[in-house]
Amino acid sequence: MTFVDDRAVITGVGQSQIGRRIGRTGIDLALEAAERAVAHAGLSFDDIDGVASYPGPVHAEGGFVGATTHDVRDAFGLKTRWHVSGVETSGQAGTLLDAAAAVATGRATHVLCFRSVWEATAQASGRAAALTSKSTRAGGHAEFRLPFGAASPANWIGMYAQRYMHDYGLTREQVGKLVINARRNAGLNPDAIYRDAMTMDDYLGARLVSWPLGLYDCDVPCDGATAIIVSRKEAATGLANTPLHIEAAGSALYQRHTWDQREDLTTMAAHDVAAEMWSTTSLTPKDVDFATLYDGFSYLCTQWIEALGFCEHGKVGQFLDHDDYYRLEGELPINPHGGQLSAGRLHGYGFLHEACVQLWGEAGDRQIPKDVEIAAVGIGGGPEAGCMLIRRGE
Numbered sequence: 001m002t003f004v005d006d007r008a009v010i011t012g013v014g015q016s017q018i019g020r021r022i023g024r025t026g027i028d029l030a031l032e033a034a035e036r037a038v039a040h041a042g043l044s045f046d047d048i049d050g051v052a053s054y055p056g057p058v059h060a061e062g063g064f065v066g067a068t069t070h071d072v073r074d075a076f077g078l079k080t081r082w083h084v085s086g087v088e089t090s091g092q093a094g095t096l097l098d099a100a101a102a103v104a105t106g107r108a109t110h111v112l113c114f115r116s117v118w119e120a121t122a123q124a125s126g127r128a129a130a131l132t133s134k135s136t137r138a139g140g141h142a143e144f145r146l147p148f149g150a151a152s153p154a155n156w157i158g159m160y161a162q163r164y165m166h167d168y169g170l171t172r173e174q175v176g177k178l179v180i181n182a183r184r185n186a187g188l189n190p191d192a193i194y195r196d197a198m199t200m201d202d203y204l205g206a207r208l209v210s211w212p213l214g215l216y217d218c219d220v221p222c223d224g225a226t227a228i229i230v231s232r233k234e235a236a237t238g239l240a241n242t243p244l245h246i247e248a249a250g251s252a253l254y255q256r257h258t259w260d261q262r263e264d265l266t267t268m269a270a271h272d273v274a275a276e277m278w279s280t281t282s283l284t285p286k287d288v289d290f291a292t293l294y295d296g297f298s299y300l301c302t303q304w305i306e307a308l309g310f311c312e313h314g315k316v317g318q319f320l321d322h323d324d325y326y327r328l329e330g331e332l333p334i335n336p337h338g339g340q341l342s343a344g345r346l347h348g349y350g351f352l353h354e355a356c357v358q359l360w361g362e363a364g365d366r367q368i369p370k371d372v373e374i375a376a377v378g379i380g381g382g383p384e385a386g387c388m389l390i391r392r393g394e
Helices: 026-041 069-076 093-104 119-124 140-144 153-168 172-186 200-205 269-278 298-307 316-321 349-359
Strands: 008-015 050-053 082-085 110-118 208-210 223-232 244-250 290-293 374-381 384-392
Touching: 008 026, 008 093, 008 349, 026 069, 026 110, 026 223, 050 069, 050 093, 069 082, 082 093, 093 110, 093 223, 093 244, 093 349, 093 374, 093 384, 110 119, 110 349, 119 223, 153 208, 153 298, 153 316, 172 200, 172 298, 172 316, 223 349, 244 269, 269 298, 269 374, 269 384, 290 298, 290 349, 298 316, 298 374, 349 374, 349 384
Parallel strands: 050 082, 050 110, 290 374
Antiparallel strands: 008 223, 008 244, 110 223, 244 384, 374 384
């Protein structure tokens, strides 16, 4: 049985202008991405009766929330039958999966899903004060981290990476091959932020951020928005593109929603959601033609590689050694667009966008040279994650 009985498909995608400090608001970028996605699907805004976004109207600094569901609904004058947003879900993929469930159960026909950020402009204009500069008392999980100077996910994920390195011998050089591969692919992506070639010396010589993570292990803040149209299968007939099927999906969380309380600190929620996804399909990791895997930090991408079954637990270092395997022309291309490490931090939705344009054969110079039918998409990291298999075909 496929996800939601094969009743939810992807019919169009769109991205706004992407760049560093381009001076546009998050709402402006969201509207541009939405217009492009609706047009790409061959729809009009009169057809859109659902909207989904991440993270919703949460308090966050530095351009993290570019636009809310209601911002976009109001701007286009949409008459929606269903809408959703929020952060208490399986990462950025959560609202996408909710949209698929909504169309499958008849609550909507065509749902506009979007994620918008303007972090580069906001940070340049001084709107992103560091957490450590706050004079108010820390609350929530920050109470246990800020007293020790661990204000950033780079600190938390760096400790996860150290543990994996200690237990299984993963090296910075091995991770560096993954980072260099992303940069190589980004060189073919005209919208990528960083396109210049990178060497291992460049990677290892960059300033450290939080051991063992250096500058190029961290994604690059940018301004941009991504939109995805999720449609009911029977309503997709005659549209502009061959519908892409959501073959399987995972949104599980087997342990506590924390960054540091898993029983095995060499795993993350990616392992939970991947196990759930594979349990709902007859496909296996060997059926996957390529993967777009979240790399907000390089170590998160290594976790997805392992969690999705592309290598055994504890052996991601050996997998990374064979970089010809996951190059664009390899057996399992990973992040053909350059990922967030080089193409820019579009915060999750960019990975599904890339999977779709590759399956439709619309990726231009970075198009995978072999015929591709099945994509694995892993979105999120730490305790919030979701994954899916996207299948091309009638």
